[in-house]
Amino acid sequence: MKVARTDFARLLSAVAKVVESRNTIPILATVCLVAEGGTLTATATDLDIEISGSIAAEGDFAACLDAKLLTGIVTKVAGDEITIEQGDGTATLRAGRSKYNLQTLPVDDMPSMAVDGFTAEFTEDLAALFAPVQFAISTEETRYYLNGIFLKGAVDTGSQAVALTAVATDGHRLAKHVASGVSAFDGIIVPRKTVGLVPKGNITVRLSASKIQFVADGTTITSKLIDGTYPDYQRVIPSRNDKIVTFSGDDMARAAGRVSVISSERGRAVKVEVVNDQATLSVNNPDSGNASEDVIVSYANEEPITVGFNSAYLGELVGIFPPGDVKMALSDGAGPVLFTSDNAPNLLAVLMPMRVH
């Protein structure tokens, strides 16, 4: 088999993303190469996600080679072309003046994921839809159904337009991003690892009850979905919070980061006291001291309000909005707090307060 080195390197880097650095099953550390009819198809899987892609090639070949080793070789060797000859349990790779003898595994050993039964298909920039909500994906293994992004295509009863909604939450923070869609489908949960593999730009998305598939630039990514029931996130999005505080997201995030330096314990609490057009952020650590910083805000309500947040949560959450003003809607300082921005009308976030002494 003969292939262009740059094309082969690009194909391997796209496919080998799914290969875990440590594998107890040897075949999962390999990439399956099958060349026939002028096309080389490379496939790799971790049993939950399968990535495959194709490039032009001359000759025939069929074997599985260690993915990390092959990727390393192909990115380092000189020459424009790579030749791989198949032996008995081995493969000989030649490029420029280099020659490598590599062990192989049979292609029949590579697990294959059934990729049929898709009931919905649409084109969307899913990476852009997922980007601002990704931070809120839970890492708790006990609540596995939160370890991904909830994606749903629902028809708006008023406008009859389809809205594509992405939601992520870890039970402390929640983010929801909406885009216009083309087809309605029941809610699915896309696993965190799959979210990280979604190609940028417009891609073709196919859905079934148990799988999702992305097709872009000759690469196909098929992933299992999380089999679970996503919590009723709508009920935690507050709709009657009437105390609106508007501030520069950048100023607030930086101030929270600065005052929280005083504390190193779990759950660095920052107390936010809003009076008139000023928010005072303060952190008190009995072991090391205290810190405070004032942030200029816009607050029309005459009633002062105090709320406590985990400073890391606050900084990360306001950072998902585009540069500019962020609106924080509160009720009484003990309920969920809603964050929105006029610069991102399709994006909202909810942050739970924390107990501050």
Add this chain to the structure above:
Amino acid sequence: MSDMLWRPKGRHDLASFESEICAHCLDRNGEGDWEDEFGNDMPGQCVLIHYAFVGPTLQWTIKDGKRDCSCFVEDPDNPARCPRTLEMFP
């Protein structure tokens, strides 16, 4: 008032403490991996874990009703779940 000391009830209790707190601590690997006198690679570990069942560890306390470690330094790349933020889905 000083915090009450916490001591693991058994191995499962210690494992739960390690996954909840130690796993998110910058000092979880102690002074790093080391080689023992037989040339074996030994994983680094926080020194407090060695004394878990030996006697009361003054750094392990019950603070605000929750287990805590006064030596904890949060790993910014792997922050612990906040113990004091209210839950959305209790």
